[in-house]
Amino acid sequence: MGFIKKNLVKIRAVTSTLLLVISVVVTFTGVGLFLAPSGRIARETGWTFFGFEKIQLEKLHTLTGFIMVGLIVFHFIINYSMYANEMKILLRRKKNKWAKHAHRKEVYHKVYLFFYF
Numbered sequence: 001m002g003f004i005k006k007n008l009v010k011i012r013a014v015t016s017t018l019l020l021v022i023s024v025v026v027t028f029t030g031v032g033l034f035l036a037p038s039g040r041i042a043r044e045t046g047w048t049f050f051g052f053e054k055i056q057l058e059k060l061h062t063l064t065g066f067i068m069v070g071l072i073v074f075h076f077i078i079n080y081s082m083y084a085n086e087m088k089i090l091l092r093r094k095k096n097k098w099a100k101h102a103h104r105k106e107v108y109h110k111v112y113l114f115f116y117f
Contacts, residue, residue: 008078015075022068029061 032049036042042054049057076083 012075012078015071015078019068019071019075022064022071025064026061026068029057029064032057033061 029052032052033054036049036054036057037045037047039054041047047054052060
């Protein structure tokens with residue numbers, strides 16, 4: 001556990017960088033698969049997307065997708081305390097901004113009444 005706490009910043013940086021790289025690959029293959037014709041047409045015409053055949057795009061997209069899910073889970077685990085603190089701040093009930101000045105209102109009202117009468 002000492003190794004992890006000592007190098008947590010590096011582990012977070014490597015995890016975030018891997019997520020970025022994997023996201024780019026998943027996006028690239030996703031665009032290629034979106035633009036790809038159906039399987040039979042792609043095979044018969046020899047269709048490629050930047051040199052990748054449709055079957056290669058499908059395999060790469062699936063593999064990197066699973067890796068991405070694993071990295072997301074790991075990223076959430078190592079950043080859970082930060083996430084929990086952000087949720088506490090986000091879900092915190094906002095106090096009435098006039099509540100801390102309520103006593104002033106009473107004082108002003110008493111002073112006004114004192115000088116008015």
